[in-house]
Amino acid sequence: MLGQLSVFDNIALPLRLAHRPESQIAADVAEILRWVGLAELQDAKPAELAGGEQQRVAIARAVVTRPKLLVADEPTGNLDDAQARRLMTLITALNRLGTTVIVATHNISLVERYPAPRLQLAGGRLVAHG
Template sequence: MVRFDNVGLRYGMGPEVLKDLTFSIAPRSFQFLTGPSGAGKTTLLRLILLSLKPTRGLISIFGTDVSQIAGDSLTTARRRMGVVFQDFRLLDHLTTYENVALPLRVQGKEEASYRAEVVELLRWVGLGERMHVLPPVLSGGEKQRAAIARALIVRPELLLADEPTGNVDPNLGRRLLRLFIELNRLGTSVIIATHDFGLMDQVDARRLVLAEGRLHIYD
């Protein structure tokens, strides 16, 4: 599903921030991406999302070299992924319900075909009473949950989650983790970037550890 071969990344003429990354993400797999602040976790996720290009090395996503992905092919590849960003990226003029349903609307689906599923997911993440309010009214934790619901509603082949439990209490964090685990059981490959060792200790999963720009893998 994802393959990196000797990938390096630098900004401008500066030193490499990621060095000699070689690893693969198998279909239906579950892994945590961790490491100290500034190690490059978000940068690595952006490479997988195709919003950054490597300085050197080869990356393939869904079996295609990223250097060959552009235009409509880029859009198609990204639609196969679900992404939870740290800054949420909700649209302030749309309600919580409309934000979560937006990926389905973009795909051209009729509301009647997905309304019940969106409502059920919002209730599951604790936003059943907040589905008709606008994002500026939501707390940081509520925005986080809305962003997670939006990423999951399309049942992606690959889920990238950047600190998805960073703004919620531990109990809700465990509940969201169970949601990620269930999505994985249904066939989605999951990559969760986190500093939370308590969260990681709840799952017997592969760990990708970034330190000083290099990746160490613990299966």
């Protein structure tokens, strides 16, 4: 995140770089802020946020453009269980809309709760798939 920008502007950055209309940017950012539970912090700077809040801002910025591919390394690592479920619901919705999602995690319960094709590694080797 860029420290001098607000939460809103950090999330809006990729949309602005894509030359989207400001009205669309405002609507898209407001929607994603609600999804990640940070609407009330839209004017805050990254330094004013807790670690989990910063992580949610980074995730919001990554998904606000509805990318074709999302690679998430431990996306729920700093989140409480409720926020982790909310984030995984968002990621699942993105996948249903056509985004290919790759999630790397050590959280086995997360993998079991959100069934999808998976690869299991141990010692750098593939030990299971399905």
